[in-house]
Amino acid sequence: MLNEAEYEFHHHAPEFIKAGGTTAQLEALSNFESSPGETALFSSAERAVMRLTLEVTRTVKVSDRTFGEARTALPDDQSMVELVGVIATYNMVSRFLVALGIEPEPAR
Secondary structure, three states, rough: OOOHHHHHHHHHHHHHHHHOHHHHHHHHHOHHHHHOOOOOOOOOOHHHHHHHHHHHHOOOOHHHHHHHEEEEEEOHHHHHHHHHHHHHHHHHHHHHHHHOOOOOOOOO
């Protein structure tokens, strides 16, 4: 949503629900920039990951505070490296989709 890649959201939303996410969380994620403030919908660890995602996506550099919060939310350094890798990869994918004008397929 941060990069306006509707195609990704369209295809990942059902998987999010299947994995245990709620429709209220999904709705909040559609306005991702305000999602980290949703204390009733997301755990502190989830909010830390969302703040990390916001900073990596918007400014690339991550503040010490955000990095520390995310690192505390994860079990080890390897998880932190993998999370940053996933965020960076999906930034690439979303920018690729947006640049090529890839939109969700029409409903059948």
